[in-house]
Amino acid sequence: MQAMAIAMVIVSGVSIYIMSLSTLDSLYETRENYYRNHHFAHVFTSLKRAPLSLARRVEAMPGVDKVETRVIAYVNLDVAGFSDPVSGHLLSLPDNSRGLLNQIVLRSGRLPEPGRDNEVLLSEEFAKAHHLQAGDKLRATINGRRKTLTVVGHALSPEYIYQIAPGAMFPDYLRYGVMWMARKPLASAYDMDGAFNDVTLTLTRDGNAQDVIDQLDDLLKPYGGIGAYARKDQLSNRFLSEELKQQKTIATVFPVIFFGVAAFLLNVVISRLVSLEREQIASLKAFGYSDFAVGLHYAKLVVMIVSIGILGGLGAGIWMGKGMSSIYMDFYSLPFMLYTLKPRVIISAAVISIGVAILGTLYAVHGAAKLPPAQAMRPELPPGYRATLIERLGLQRWFSQPTRMILRHIERQPVKSLLTTLGISMACSIMMIGGFQKGAIDYMVEVQYSMSQREDIAANYTEPTALRSLYSLRSLPGVDHVEGFRDVPARLQFEHRYYRTAVRGIESGGTLRRLLDTNLNRIELPENGVILTDYLAELLRIKPGDMLTIEVLEGSRPTVQVPVVGTAKEYLGVNAYMQREALNRLLGEGDAISGALLDVDPQYQREVYTELKGMPRIAGVVEQRSAIDSFYETMNETILFFSFITTLLGASISFGVVYNSMRISLSERNRELASLRVLGFHRSEVAYILLGELALLTLVAIPIGLLIGYGLCGYLAFKFDSDLYRIPLVLGMKVYAFAALVVIVSSIISAIMIWRNLAHLDMVAVLKSKE
């Protein structure tokens, strides 16, 4: 029975450890493999238009291996039965090919026929979200002309593992899709015959990405190049890398806690096992065995039990790891999953388990073996106790004898009590992570979309347009207010640090876009100078008063120096903000805008949207509300799953710690408790002594756990910080309450099980036994 308990503890610890680490390794391995086998490019760039002959000059650059030119278009889509705005990227495919670089994976159907201008392959996620099968049709606005497209199949691409619309912060499979079309018809539609507007390339083994990017930018400048970027800055890859980084943090934190708790339980159970064998140990010593030989005997026994546990844990861990990996495969739209279990993971799990077990064993055996055999065969002396500190402070007379027993027992085994408390605390803190994630996202969305980006609809123009174009938007029925904005891609530099982002020109005194300071108060944009997202200022290590170098990556590409006048709190993305007029002046242009923000009467939202979609100048429309809703739709499942996992982990840890410590306490104090039953104590009165201790430890553990949880969430938030998003450390009362509640409930469940055990206290045996 005891052996069984030890094996179970090991199985759970090892399996969680193996599951987390192997899943993580599998994700990394799979991504690498996918990228390699499908020739995911190293450098990417877009431009306005360049003749195909230019491709040869790219190929000739030192460090460049393979080059592929493409035609890519951003289009508005119409899916039957779905009224929200849908947009997508249309990518060209070479004839009868999956592409030279960024090769697609054909999941079903076939490639588009060369020359057919109405056949497209859909990205699998998008097709699934709309239940579009081969043969189904959808409508697209291609270069201002409406066209009906026929789906010929589903595909995945290493370029769109994380399929996210430009400017969006999260994937929305209903409202953004990727499609592939034969090159010739796509090029014709966009006047790109014999030309291209997108280049990707791979590097030779010794090729340097930055050198190639610099040369490429120089080469493409006259053709409207907007600046090349390396694989690490590619949108899908960046999101995926951030996610994997988060997984890595979680996959390290969780198993460490879980394994730590398992190690503690293992130690406790083994010590108990050995101390129960006190008499056998004495007998062995009486027969002439040395302490070492006795220790070795028990070490062998424990290693045997632990080995069974490790094997079991390995099996369970692999099984769970494969399950987890396949969940991730779906989640990240990976075409395959290479399950990877590295030997070092197995070895470290085994070494930790066996190490902890042997330490526990030797400690306990040492305790039993240090007594002379004759003494060890006599009953154990009553353990020494003393009045506890709080009793000595004069509170004693308020405590009944059973309460004194509880206090003194806790104080007599301070390390064990402390570890039990710590174990319960860790369980409590783990559970806060699930709630923290949800609360933080709610808070981010609240700040970003209710306080900062307050428009109902954002419309992007195909190219910079005169400010007066807003009049026509303002006159649409239902439109309450319109503001223009100007976005330009730029490379921001301070000292040797630089960052590629957009400089956004917004209306001074506008109401639809607001910059917030750290206290979420509104910041007024000054007439001159730039305000940076606080995270960007940190990245560049620039502070208000410093001069920022802005290298515009559009139009005449001026490079200018602008003073930084402040920083703004933003949780999503990183940006530089200026007054729109100031930006226009900087660019040497008139009152130009890149798009418009609209405040719309909810009743008219649909009509306004339809109107906008019909305007040829408008490339894309984003409806704020539906974007948030759809984000929650996708996230809810993940968050629920994650919360479920953390709750399960937390509950099982707190149950494991509480139940095992109580079970062992019961076995250690069996005699004492049975004696009290003989003296006429009711089961409830005896239970009070045992469960009161548990309750006390749990009550102490909860606030400590909440504190640790706060720290843990802070640590995760810190580790998750990236230029894509920063997670605010916001923990609502609900998060604390839930964690505490689950700990209390799992303690109550263990208490109920202990209560049932108490029914079987053997009163007759206790009269005769010496212990």
Added chain:
Amino acid sequence: MTDTSQSHESQEDTVVFHVHGVTKIYQMGEVQVHALRGVDLDLYGGEFAVLLGASGSGKSTLLNILGGLDTPTDGHVLYGNRDLTRATSNELTEYRRYHVGFVFQFYNLIPSLTARENVAVVTEIAKNPMQPDEALKLVGLDERMDHFPAQMSGGEQQRVAIARAISKNPDVLLCDEPTGALDSETGIVVLEALQRVNRELGTTTTVITHNAGIAQMADRVISMSDGRITEIRANETKLEPQELSW
């Protein structure tokens, strides 16, 4: 239950326990062990009885049944006019709580409580207890009240156990080999304490032992062997504990 106050002036001829046709069969794996094979016995108020027998004779089983720790397979045990064999486990707990004092071979003190607290643990739940200090004085431990079990000798621990047992003013005192773990000198001190309680409080006392020497201080000696009572003998001349030898 009987009125507790009555027990203090209990009469020699009041029957406290009436045991009739009691058998007890344990199932030990595949073997049936007949611990008691039809026992008939009356125990009287205020008497000091010794149950004498070798180990395995069934004396402990009988004591456990009298103390409400175990129930017989067959037969009846009447405590006053109450049938213990029909009591629920909750009623048996109440019976132990208010009427029975136990002294065990291995003392069974609570290690985390001092001598005084070990007594108080019982007086706190009793109906008409004496003060813990008073009980400890009765067994001669007034100097050691704040010592923990680990700080006391075996004899002292056993006397704490006796003080704990008598402190609730029980109707009966059941002692299972109270001197079994003690040397003879300490044993005598413990027996003196038991005798004093029996004499001064008039508590019906039953002591089980395999030590024939102790039997000489009893009012009656009930000998058991192989699950049966083989002899019941009244001591013509009782010896004082210090006159005993074993």
